Amino acid sequence: MPEEKFDCIIVGAGPAGSTAGFLLANAGLEVLIIERGTFAGSKNMTGGRLYSHSLEKIISDFASVAPVERKVVKETITMLTNDSAVSIDFQSQQLNQAQKESYTVLRADFDQWLAGKAEDAGAILAPGVRVDDLLFKDGKVTGVIAGEDEMEADVVILADGVNSLLAQKAGLKVELKPNQVAVGVKEVIELPAQVIEDRFGLNKGEGAARIFVGNCTKGKIGGGFLYTNKNSLSLGLVFTLADLAESQLTVPQMLEEFKSHPVIKPLIKDGKLVEYSAHLVPEAGLNMLPKLYSDGVMVVGDAAGLVINAGYTVRGMDLAIASGEAASKAIITAKEQDDYSAASLARYQDLLDRSFVMQDLKQYQKFPEFMENPRIFNEYPQLVVNIFKDMFIVDGSPGKPLRKKVLNHAKQVGLVNLLKDAWKGVKAL
Ligand SMILES: Cc1cc2nc3c(=O)[nH]c(=O)nc-3n(C[C@H](O)[C@H](O)[C@H](O)COP(=O)(O)OP(=O)(O)OC[C@H]3O[C@@H](n4cnc5c(N)ncnc54)[C@H](O)[C@@H]3O)c2cc1C
Structure with a gap:
């Protein structure tokens, strides 16, 4: 009763x-x-x-x-290959304004x-x-x-x-379907506040958010993330459950490899692992409402x-x-x-x-489908890194016009694929 x-x-x-x-x-x-x-x-x-x-x-x-831990004032998106990375940084005073700010927690x-x-x-x-x-x-x-x-x-x-x-x-x-959810794994790595601020170029109390795409998920659908807390970093990976079944590596192995990537290793150096967690994330948006x-x-x-x-x-x-x-x-x-x-x-x-909830879900309705394109996690990070290698690595070999080099790399992905994916991406967002 x-x-x-x-x-x-x-x-x-x-x-x-x-x-x-x-x-x-x-x-x-x-x-x-x-x-x-x-x-x-x-x-x-x-x-x-x-x-x-x-x-x-x-x-x-x-x-x-x-x-709350830190107010995020710096956003970085990084495309990773096994040994290289290209990052885009975004900083703006607007990230600091009421209703527009975000906090690590x-x-x-x-x-x-x-x-x-x-x-x-x-x-x-x-x-x-x-x-x-x-x-x-x-x-x-x-x-x-x-x-x-x-x-x-x-x-x-x-x-x-x-x-x-x-x-x-x-x-x-x-019941949930494997392509509707992703699995997220995360480590909280303790570091002194001053070390975090020095490593991420932050003023006292400020925070940074970094998103990674490419090699961190071994080309599978998903990505990496790193957030700065007061005295720790939250570092993790998210993979679509459906893709995980085909992966050669287990999730803990992928996280270990991510941690030893030349871009990540110096950021977490001397940090102490204080927490490990795993959780599902709903990923299909409006399609799973x-x-x-x-x-x-x-x-x-x-x-x-x-x-x-x-x-x-x-x-x-x-x-x-x-x-x-x-x-x-x-x-x-x-x-x-x-x-x-x-x-x-x-x-x-x-x-x-x-409210913004349904309006945003409608806005991004096509995005989960767009993300099922493996080129986003394989070919494109590689393409961008290859272009930057051509721009910045000087080894004494005779130079070629940059446009020719870019075109050569783009041809490897396929110009039609590039145009098709760019159009789909614009429509999905
Ligand atoms: C790896 C990862 C990264 C993410 N990153 C972000 C991010 O950066 N920003 C963001 O906004 N969102 C992020 N999310 C999503 C965000 O965490 C969730 O959307 C949010 O937690 C949802 O809140 P909720 O209250 O609906 O559910 P939850 O936070 O999951 O809370 C559900 C609660 O219900 C309890 N519960 C479950 N079953 C029972 C039961 N039978 N009886 C009693 N209690 C029960 C659980 O213990 C839990 O406390 C991320 C998620 C993951 C997994």
Whole structure:
């Protein structure tokens, strides 16, 4: 028998769940957040950068009170071959402006802080409890089952992350397919703050974000990332699960090779490995969007596949926060009308459709398909590196006009392929 009834039960204390919990409790609703980890964030992982705009809308001064690591002021994209690299750097004063800034974060600290905000607002947080199933009555979700316990609520928010078995049980989504998710692995490598600032050319407290493409995934779909934290670096790789099956190397082997690449090695020199984690990332964007609500239930954040990987940026946390906000607004209206039916909760979908979440997902809808082109991860990094080798390596052999050298390299990829891919890339972005 159910023990007690809440206005809302939220499964998962990641950014999506805690944001919804904070806003609902602030509005006076009785909220229970259930988290399977021993504390919020204990099971969570991210590459490392939070785009602040969606959380700033909810907690305007969050960056001055939350445990954020560094404000990112420097972006670098690097194309790697086995022994060489070409990088593009981007720095701008606009990276420093409110609503436009981003911060590196470590999830164990950040998620605990956000869940703490929900608790301060009045939500009850139950860590160390795994929700196993949903309660149904007349086809409507009426609560959750955790071990022997049954807990009832007017509405349940599923914020349980990428592999949401509960959303499947609610009939909102089907099992994930290997080409819809990537696997991410990450090491946190400790280094003194001063060393980080010197190595990355940063002022005190500033941060850098680096994205790598090419040799780091051995030409498979995916890429590498490196974010600077206060006293550590977050270094990792992301691969599409479908591609991983064909790989000659295991994920740990690829990460070791990445760490010993001549570009990466000096950046992590003398660092101490303090954390290793692995996690799935939803990658198919709008193409994997589930049904977002049904009678008495809604799905938010990664559980709904709300992630945009545009190659040069990976965004999930800002979408998770915005979806938690939209779900909470819909529930506040449902509470006023005492109506938690699918028709009432459809307001969540309306709010998301009008927000940047759905608009950006639509914008990047074709990008996952574009990324399935292996030339992006093999031939193009090699082509760019070869052109730069011709420009900068002087060995006494007679010079040729640069245009001839470039054309020769381009011919190896195929001029038609180049034009076709450039056009597809422009259309996808
Ligand atoms: C390698 C990698 C790099 C990334 N880089 C970035 C980045 O730089 N920037 C960015 O914005 N995003 C990034 N992302 C994506 C981002 O981490 C996610 O989009 C974000 O964490 C989603 O938040 P969420 O609250 O929806 O889910 P999660 O953060 O996954 O939280 C889900 C919570 O639910 C809990 N839970 C799950 N099942 C149950 C259950 N049955 N019972 C109770 N609790 C349960 C989990 O323990 C967890 O705490 C990255 C992801 C990965 C893996």
